Amino acid sequence: MSLPQIVLFLFCVVTVAFSSTNFSACLDEVRSGKWGTEGALDNFGHPVANLSQATAVSYSLCVRACGSGSEPFSWNTFSQQFTAWLLPYLALVSQLPFGAKTRLDNLSSMLLTVGSPTIAAYSLALTVLNGHWIAQRFSHLTYPNVKNAVRILSSLQQSPLQVDSDGSLLASLIILPENDEFWEELVDWLNYVHTWSISAVASILWVILAYLFTVIDSFTGKFMLALCELELTTHLGTVVTYSTLNANGQAVGSVFLWLLPVVVAWLQISPKCDHARVHDALRRANKIAYVATPDGGPTLASNVGHRRAISIRKSSGAIHCDEQCTAPVFNYARFIPWTLAVNDVYRAFREASFKLESHQAVHGDTWEHGDRSARIRPANRRGSSTQVAAYVLPVVKPFASEFLDKRNRSRWGPDILSRFILASFLALGLTWGTIGAAICVSYFTPAEGIGCRTGSYILYGVLSTIVWMLLATSSVLAHYSTFTSTFNGRYLHTTATRAAGILSIILRRTGKTIAALNAIWIMVACLLQFSSVWDRCYCNSSVFSLGKNAFNAIDISPADIALMNVPWIGSVALACGCAVLFMAFVNVFINPVLPE
Known part of the structure; x- marks a missing residue:
């Protein structure tokens, strides 16, 4: 992480540490009629006839009544979420095969x-x-x-x-x-x-258990309550005693789930x-x-x-x-x-x-x-x-x-197209199966739509795909640049091959730069979630997709959570299914029968 990004992150943490936004208290004021009747909504964005039944507020009313700041920073919440949802994946990164010269x-x-x-x-x-x-x-x-x-x-x-x-x-x-x-x-x-070292096995088990516990916690809320006996604040800013609405954990667990089959497959290979x-x-x-x-x-x-x-x-x-x-x-x-x-x-x-x-x-x-x-x-x-x-x-x-x-003597080699297409299909399937699951979890959390969290996952997936396109194209151009023609017994590069070589360098450096920034971005995005920077009216109201109809759902009822179970279950099935299918492919094609 560069120095400006570190300074910006510390500034955000310090800012939310002194913030006094409290969405529960804000909703109580709206229900009391302090801010009038306009903008009092239910969790589907519909106006309510009785202010006491309001569970959500429009974005404009949220800014006026609650302010544009975020929920206060809580070190206990940040450390618990970081340790449970992000740290296992960071440990798993260390198990990737490296071995380069420098x-x-x-x-x-x-x-x-x-x-x-x-x-x-x-x-x-x-x-x-x-x-x-x-x-x-x-x-x-x-x-x-x-x-x-x-x-x-x-x-x-x-x-x-x-x-x-x-x-x-x-x-x-x-x-x-x-x-x-x-x-x-x-x-x-x-x-x-x-080899399969003890640290590698421990890291893999840690990730599997962390994701499993996160999924259980997301649907029942009883796991963390039984462990901590605390009232947990959801990423929407509501204090929930009957259940924890844990969209952060399930989304973060899904967005990094691709790392598990990749690490296990490299250990097998x-x-x-x-x-x-x-x-x-x-x-x-x-x-x-x-x-x-x-x-x-x-x-x-x-x-x-x-x-x-x-x-x-x-x-x-x-x-x-x-x-x-x-x-x-x-x-x-x-x-x-x-x-x-x-x-x-x-x-x-x-x-x-x-x-x-x-x-x-x-x-x-x-x-x-x-x-x-x-x-x-x-x-x-x-x-x-x-x-x-x-x-x-x-x-x-x-x-x-x-x-x-x-x-x-084909210049491109035999059967490269079929392998390229199949490898591309598998890579895109694993990427968007896991990142797409994180997008679905955030999207279908009230208020349904694209907000800061959903947008960060979409950006991560899009940039990941763009990097693949740039680097795959760069490799083709790099190979094309080696083509030569002969003149008087000498090998000469044509204008086309020289141009292909220059373009290959540009695409490769651009792709690797975007990848580095994207890696930093997804880490920062997770930290912003854990530190409550995105627990604010703008991010919780799904302004990106709802526009002028944006609203902030504050009071989440058991009935609302029941409605979210279907897309959330589908998201878990999507992420796990794509990871399992990728591993199945690896185990079918790995260790082929060698000629006698």
């Missing part, structure tokens, strides 16, 4: 997650769908190490994966029997988990996002990687040069900086490049599998049949660098080679 990147990922649940859920859904997609795509391949390749490529979703398929580097890594150790060791070195460990694993594995030589004898790749078949792409400027951040929330930025890199490996394994099934040896001589101990003899997998490189290329007729090359 603290600034970790802070950026936290603000991006809280500021845009949509992009957080979108990156998570993409990660799950990518893992399922790669297992399906490689499922029919039979060449050695294909299972390890799937596990490795899936684990490298949190890194800017780079695959060098030129020459015989990738072909050697796949074909040569000396590289079996590379695949086995890299799988082992990447096999670490973002256990993303390999530790920058240092991933880089070290690849560095160690590449030390034992072999490459074919022109005379047929394999040698360590380190003896030939610095290029490696599978590596982590180094920083390539401001356009691709989000790809470099290993926090999983940035998987949206790596979606297309990762898909293309995986497809390069898939094509090489596919052609090698086809030739293996037809018993074609790499060196071109007679195939040596295996036995029970070895399905394919190492001699069949050795050859010169030219022979190894040719082994992973498709054998096609000359007139079809150009068409096949264009089909296989």
